[in-house]
Amino acid sequence: xxxxxxxxxxxxxxxxxxxxxxxxxxxxxxxxxxxxxxxxxxxxxxxxxxxxxxxxxxxxxxxxxxxxxxxxxxxxxxxxxxxxxxxxxxxxxxxxxxxxxxxxxxxxxxxxxxxxxxxxxxxxxxxxxxxxxxxxxxxxxxxxxxxxxxxxxxxxxxxxxxxxxxxxxxxxxxxxxxxxxxxxxxxxxxxxxxxxxxxxxxxxxxxxxxxxxxxxxxxxxxxxxxxxxxxxxxxxxxxxxxxxxxxxxxxxxxxxxxxxxxxxxxxxxxxxxxxxxxxxxxxxxxxxxxxxxxxxxxxxxxxxxxxxxxxxxxxxxxxxxxxxxxxxxxxxxxxxxxxxx
Amino acid sequence: xxxxxxxxxxxxxxxxxxxxxxxxxxxxxxxxxxxxxxxxxxxxxxxxxxxxxxxxxxxxxxxxxxxxxxxxxxxxxxxxxxxxxxxxxxxxxxxxxxxxxxxxxxxxxxxxxxxxxxxxxxxxxxxxxxxxxxxxxxxxxxxxxxxxxxxxxxxxxxxxxxxxxxxxxxxxxxxxxxxxxxxxxxxxxxxxxxxxxxxxxxxxxxxxxxxxxxxxxxxxxxxxxxxxxxxxxxxxxxxxxxxxxxxxxxxxxxxxxxxxxxxxxxxxxxxxxxxxxxxxxxxxxxxxxxxxxxxxxxxxxxxxxxxxxxxxxxxxxxxxxxxxxxxxxxxxxxxxxxxxxxxxxxxxxxxxxxxxxxxxxxxxxxxxxxxxxxxxxxxxxxxxxxxxxxxxxxxxxxxxxxxxxxxxxxxxxxxxxxxxxxxxxxxxxxxxxxxxxxxxxxxxxxxxxxxxx
Numbered sequence: 001x002x003x004x005x006x007x008x009x010x011x012x013x014x015x016x017x018x019x020x021x022x023x024x025x026x027x028x029x030x031x032x033x034x035x036x037x038x039x040x041x042x043x044x045x046x047x048x049x050x051x052x053x054x055x056x057x058x059x060x061x062x063x064x065x066x067x068x069x070x071x072x073x074x075x076x077x078x079x080x081x082x083x084x085x086x087x088x089x090x091x092x093x094x095x096x097x098x099x100x101x102x103x104x105x106x107x108x109x110x111x112x113x114x115x116x117x118x119x120x121x122x123x124x125x126x127x128x129x130x131x132x133x134x135x136x137x138x139x140x141x142x143x144x145x146x147x148x149x150x151x152x153x154x155x156x157x158x159x160x161x162x163x164x165x166x167x168x169x170x171x172x173x174x175x176x177x178x179x180x181x182x183x184x185x186x187x188x189x190x191x192x193x194x195x196x197x198x199x200x201x202x203x204x205x206x207x208x209x210x211x212x213x214x215x216x217x218x219x220x221x222x223x224x225x226x227x228x229x230x231x232x233x234x235x236x237x238x239x240x241x242x243x244x245x246x247x248x249x250x251x252x253x254x255x256x257x258x259x260x261x262x263x264x265x266x267x268x269x270x271x272x273x274x275x276x277x278x279x280x281x282x283x284x285x286x287x288x289x290x291x292x293x294x295x296x297x298x299x300x301x302x303x304x305x306x307x308x309x310x311x312x313x314x315x316x317x318x319x320x321x322x323x324x325x326x327x328x329x330x331x332x333x334x335x336x337x338x339x340x341x
Numbered sequence: 342x343x344x345x346x347x348x349x350x351x352x353x354x355x356x357x358x359x360x361x362x363x364x365x366x367x368x369x370x371x372x373x374x375x376x377x378x379x380x381x382x383x384x385x386x387x388x389x390x391x392x393x394x395x396x397x398x399x400x401x402x403x404x405x406x407x408x409x410x411x412x413x414x415x416x417x418x419x420x421x422x423x424x425x426x427x428x429x430x431x432x433x434x435x436x437x438x439x440x441x442x443x444x445x446x447x448x449x450x451x452x453x454x455x456x457x458x459x460x461x462x463x464x465x466x467x468x469x470x471x472x473x474x475x476x477x478x479x480x481x482x483x484x485x486x487x488x489x490x491x492x493x494x495x496x497x498x499x500x501x502x503x504x505x506x507x508x509x510x511x512x513x514x515x516x517x518x519x520x521x522x523x524x525x526x527x528x529x530x531x532x533x534x535x536x537x538x539x540x541x542x543x544x545x546x547x548x549x550x551x552x553x554x555x556x557x558x559x560x561x562x563x564x565x566x567x568x569x570x571x572x573x574x575x576x577x578x579x580x581x582x583x584x585x586x587x588x589x590x591x592x593x594x595x596x597x598x599x600x601x602x603x604x605x606x607x608x609x610x611x612x613x614x615x616x617x618x619x620x621x622x623x624x625x626x627x628x629x630x631x632x633x634x635x636x637x638x639x640x641x642x643x644x645x646x647x648x649x650x651x652x653x654x655x656x657x658x659x660x661x662x663x664x665x666x667x668x669x670x671x672x673x674x675x676x677x678x679x680x681x682x683x684x685x686x687x688x689x690x691x692x693x694x695x696x697x698x699x700x701x702x703x704x705x706x707x708x709x710x711x712x713x714x715x716x717x718x719x720x721x722x723x724x725x726x727x728x729x730x731x732x733x734x735x736x737x738x739x740x741x742x743x744x745x746x747x748x749x750x751x752x753x754x755x756x757x758x759x760x761x762x763x764x765x766x767x768x769x770x771x772x773x774x775x776x777x778x779x780x781x782x783x784x785x786x787x788x789x790x791x792x793x794x
Contacts, residue, residue: 006596014590071667071675072682077759154406156616158653168626180600184624187592256624257589258616258651266589301593303580313593314585 002172002181007298009171013187015294016194020249021267022274022286023201024242030218030281031235034122035133039246039271040264041141045113046106046247047259048148051157053102057083057095097162099255106251107244114243118236141264149261156258161186166255186255193252197245198287204241205283214238218281270317277321279334288332293317384714385500385794386476393448393713395420395700396477398468398492399506401456405484405612408647408692412482412506413454414685415693419700422680423450430680434673434729435701439708446707453477459484461491468492472499472794478713479504481699484612484692486510486559493522500790502715504699507692509611509643510562514743515782520789521715523722523737525702525744526695529559530777532642532662533566535748535770537574539660544605544638546575551603553594553618555610556583563609563642571607579603584614591618595625604632607640615641616651623655644751647690649763656753656763663749665694665731666764674731688761698730702737715791734772740779741786748775 021043028036059082064075083091094101121140125133160166165185172181205211217224217231224231250259257263274293278285299305300316324332388394397416400409421427425442432440444450453475455467464483471477480496481504483489489508496503497519505513505524509532514524540548550571554564560583568578579601584594595618598606606627610618622628622639630637644661667678667688677697681689689697703718706725710717723739735746751764 002600003597006599007593010592010596013592070682071678071688073679074682074686149406154402155647156613156651158616158620158651158655160654166624167629168624182599182626182630184626186624256621258620258653260613263589266587298593301597303582303597306582 002177003302005171005175005177005181006183007302008295009183009187009191011295011298012291013191013294014298015291016191017249017253017267017290018270018274018294019198019287019290020194021246021271022278022290023198023283024245024249025271026275026278026281026283026286027201027238027242027245029275030283031214031238032118032122032126034125035130035137036122036242037134037137037268038117038141038144039137039242040266040268041144042110042113042243042246042264043250043253043267044148044259044261044264045144046110046250047254047263048152048250049106049109049247050099050102050159050251050254051152051259053105054095054098054159057081057091057098059083061085096160099159099161099252102251103248106247110244110247111240113247114240115236117243118239122239123236141268145261145265152261154260156260158258159254161189161255165189184256190252190256194249197248201241201245202283210234210237273317273321277324277331279331282331282333285331285333292332293320296320383793384716384791386472386478388448388476388478388713391448392451393445394475394477395450395452395703396455396468396471396475396480396482397452397696398455398457398464398471398480398482399696400459400484400488401454402458405459408484408507408612408645408690409457409482411647411690411693412484412696415681415689415697416452416481416700418681418684419697419704420450420452423701423704427684428676428680431673431677431697431701431730434676435705436727436729438701438705438727438729440701440705445704446711446713450704455482457483457485457488457492459488461487464488464492465495468495469499472496472501477501479703479718481696481703482506483508486513486562487557489513489524490517490558493517493519497521497787497790500715500792500794502703502718504703506696506699508559510559511566511782512558512562512784514741516784518741518743518784518786520719520742520787523699523702523742523744525699525735525737527662527664527746527748527775528743529563529566529642530782531748531775532563533570534775534777535662535750535768536567536640536642536660537570538770538774539750539768540571540576540640541574543660545635547633548576548605548635548638549579549601549603549633550576550605550607551579551598551601552581552607552609553591553598554581554583555586555614557586559611560586560609564607567607567609567640567642576605584610584618586614588614589617591621592625594618595622595627598622598627599625599630602632604635605638605640607642609642611643612648613651615643615648619652619659620655628658644753644764645691646688646761646763647692649753650760652753657755659753660767661751661753663751663764664691666691666749666751666766667694667761668764668766669731669749671731671733673729677731694731701730702727715789719789733769738779741782741784743779745772745776747772 025039060079063078068076168182169185171183172178274289278289296316301313399412422430422432453471457464468480479502483506486508489505493503503522511528511530552564554560608618627637641661644663649656678688706718706721707713709721722737725737728734732746748770750768752767754765
């Protein structure tokens with residue numbers, strides 16, 4: 001029972017990450033009609049916003065020890081963080097909470113990155129074949145990766161969750177199942193965070209005039225244009241929004257997976273599978289498929305399952321994708337006529 | 342309804358994406374069979390001018406790029422020292438040595454580099470390019486056993502010497518050994534042999550171990566060694582689970598550990614996988630757990646300082662083994678650290694150490710033999726006993742071209758005094774304790790290939 005509950009929690013937490021990335025991806029599909037292979041790089045940039053924020057907060061004053069020397073003969077460096085010297089305990093608290101606080105800087109940065117990316121590059125490829133879009137966005141992803149690697153190195157850079165949520169929650173005690181069922185606090189926080197972001201995006205598109213226009217544009221861009229609405233401008237903002245969703249997903253993921261320059265690519269292929277399984281351009285489909293595939297991946301990793309189907313954890317997502325596409329060619333929630341020739 | 346001029350067909354997207362990913366995944370394979378360029382001197386790439394060219398094949402991109410960068414720094418420092426520049430580093434401590442700091446056999450040492458990308462096909466392609474185009478007389482490097490074995494095999498076919506860098510699988514000098522290949526680095530057997538007694542001392546004889554293992558040659562080799570040595574102590578193996586290389590999120594593999602009844606988790610992972618799996622195991626509260634009335638423990642059989650940096654706080658107190666550590670106090674280690682630190686502002690990693698040592702050993706073997714011929718080099722290195730390279734008295738065993746020396750058991754430092762002070766040496770395991778019969782891992786060394794190419 002404990003093992004099953006753990007895999008459910010695991011699936012929800014994985015699914016949250018997949019859904020967040022796929023949500024941004026499908027927003028870009030649905031509005032601009034662009035196959036954005038740089039979406040994983042946006043996730044990675046968000047993660048490095050958190051890393052950079054932490055590095056800035058952790059900047060240290062370096063004083064050279066007049067007596068002690070390093071093993072190679074240079075004076076020993078004595079380091080002390082500026083922020084703690086300036087702000088005392090509040091400075092230390094800020095460093096401790098650097099990952100969640102970094103969201104405040106990640107949002108404007110990613111919005112700017114998204115808008116610049118769309119205006120500066122993507123819009124020139126709207127009328128070009130999809131292969132061109134894939135090549136240019138994939139190329140962009142590689143450029144962004146290499147820039148990050150140049151400045152931050154190839155090794156993962158660990159980020160810590162705030163100390164108050166750095167341990168494990170005793171989920172078993174909450175559910176009256178004993179003390180053995182524990183789950184990392186930060187993963188629960190991440191799941192809650194992804195639920196809030198997903199709900200926020202849906203609410204934004206559902207309950208605001210801006211969202212209504214965007215949804216109308218996704219459904220029939222030409223008619224919305226004929227009504228005198230500059231749908232292109234709104235879609236640019238939506239692309240920025242997609243970048244923000246990917247970015248904050250990346251920033252909050254850093255305590256779970258120490259980020260390196262390649263972290264976005266690790267998620268990219270899976271996210272495309274999620275989008276296709278969910279139904280091209282369907283926001284609800286992306287979220288549903290994200291959680292479904294996260295859950296399947298989690299359960300297929302159980303030793304009991306793998307003893308019957310060795311290696312199933314490696315192929316389950318693709319296997320299910322094949323089955324779904326064979327039986328439901330438009331994916332789980334794809335609508336007839338949308339994004340079809 | 343078709344609703345815009347920018348519309349996308351799902352089928353088109355899938356097809357184009359698949360084609361793009363396949364094209365990218367294929368990587369650069371430009372291998373021209375039988376195209377190894379000819380040269381004179383009776384052996385491949387015999388140097389004819391005033392220089393001798395060495396080929397440094399390290400990961401310059403990809404997951405091990407930082408490790409590769411450190412290896413390359415060490416190679417460049419070795420070349421500098423061989424050519425009589427700098428403070429000489431270990432040239433001053435290496436014994437017996439005929440190196441004089443005036444190049445090798447009167448020739449100035451030059452080098453070319455290749456990028457292995459930590460992929461066997463890319464590593465073979467870059468090694469082949471260095472042999473064919475750049476006329477490298479020796480190839481060295483690698484940060485992965487899969488890559489090292491692939492390149493070693495290529496060097497055997499091409500007729501050049503391969504001085505392995507960081508490769509830890511038993512197979513490199515076991516079932517996949519080749520007469521043209523030599524390894525200074527230790528292996529998974531030695532890690533197990535060194536760690537076993539320390540694990541017994543620290544954690545007792547009654548333990549149940551759960552293994553998470555990287556699913557490739559090094560992981561299998563490491564798991565088997567750890568399993569053999571811990572079971573010999575009386576430990577039980579609760580479960581062994583293979584994990585895909587580069588899995589990223591290991592949570593689905595860690596959650597089954599929680600209720601498995603195991604009280605030790607052995608992470609047979611290296612590099613990024615180790616950083617991720619260890620960090621996540623700690624997040625899941627494994628180190629705060631009590632199982633079978635004992636504290637739950639995590640063991641990482643192969644450590645490096647660069648990895649410890651990536652794992653951050655999670656590494657503190659974790660036991661593992663390493664080939665060398667910059668904090669060793671012997672004169673040879675001190676000389677190398679001083680030289681490397683002065684040049685680059687940071688101490689060398691264990692990967693840098695083994696690469697530096699291998700370059701000096703090759704050069705000394707050439708001087709001893711009076712030739713760069715693979716036959717001469719092999720003859721000099723086989724059974725060669727030396728000291729003053731940071732590992733105490735060491736021997737290149739003739740039977741399998743594996744170096745035998747002391748092995749370090751280390752622990753993640755609880756109270757680091759600097760950003761580099763991440764590992765503390767728990768025990769220096771004497772060479773006799775990690776030695777084994779060359780026959781146990783099978784394989785056939787064959788004969789040295791010294792044909793003209």
